[in-house]
Amino acid sequence: MDHTIGTISQCQVVDIPRRAIDEITAHHTSIARAFWWCSLVDGAVLREWLVNMGARAPDQRIAHLLCELLMRLEAVGRVTDNSYAFPLTQTEIADTMGLSDVHVNRTLRELRALGLIHLKRRVLTILDVERMKAFCRFTPNYLHLRSTRWGDRRDLSWPGMAQEG
Structure with missing residues (x-):
């Protein structure tokens, strides 16, 4: 990693080998989609924080x-x-x-x-x-969270995509 992560409260950390992630995402498209979505949200949060630090x-x-x-x-x-x-x-x-x-x-x-x-x-x-x-x-x-009072509800499903069981 090119950065460190710290916590301000107790948490559990699990080390999942990259090989296991590659195998899981190759065989479970919904998990691969979830990682992809997470990456998109991380990018949106990064952009908002850049605005926060530079323009507010x-x-x-x-x-x-x-x-x-x-x-x-x-x-x-x-x-x-x-x-x-x-x-x-x-x-x-x-x-x-x-x-x-x-x-x-x-x-x-x-x-x-x-x-x-x-x-x-x-x-x-x-x-x-x-x-x-x-x-x-x-x-x-930018957070892409579902909420009843924070504005529009977002449907996080993909049209035409079957949900894996």
Whole structure:
């Protein structure tokens, strides 16, 4: 790999040899399609993050991150009343956003003062989701997730393709 991956919480990692992946994808087209789809979504996320880092003001960058986390966590059932566990430190946010710790601290205070977020005991609540989305120009379609409140539902099936059992 040309990069490293870190986690902020416990996780399980499984090493699957490349030969096994090649064999599985050769014999199971739906798995090959899923890998292909995952690659397309990764590319879309990369493009959005390039825009985030290069074209958004620091306060919008952080707000955009918070919206993206809300949407991703909501998609897997980890959000209650627009609140989710937020274990990131200000230093980790700063590293992710290309900002200083001080700038992150000021920005979080600003988002609180605007009535957009509440952060206490490592739980973040987005107080007004629509205002927050408007504030950072968040449009979730780049994530290609199905959701009932984040805009258009996306049909991830391919027309004319039989589903494998």
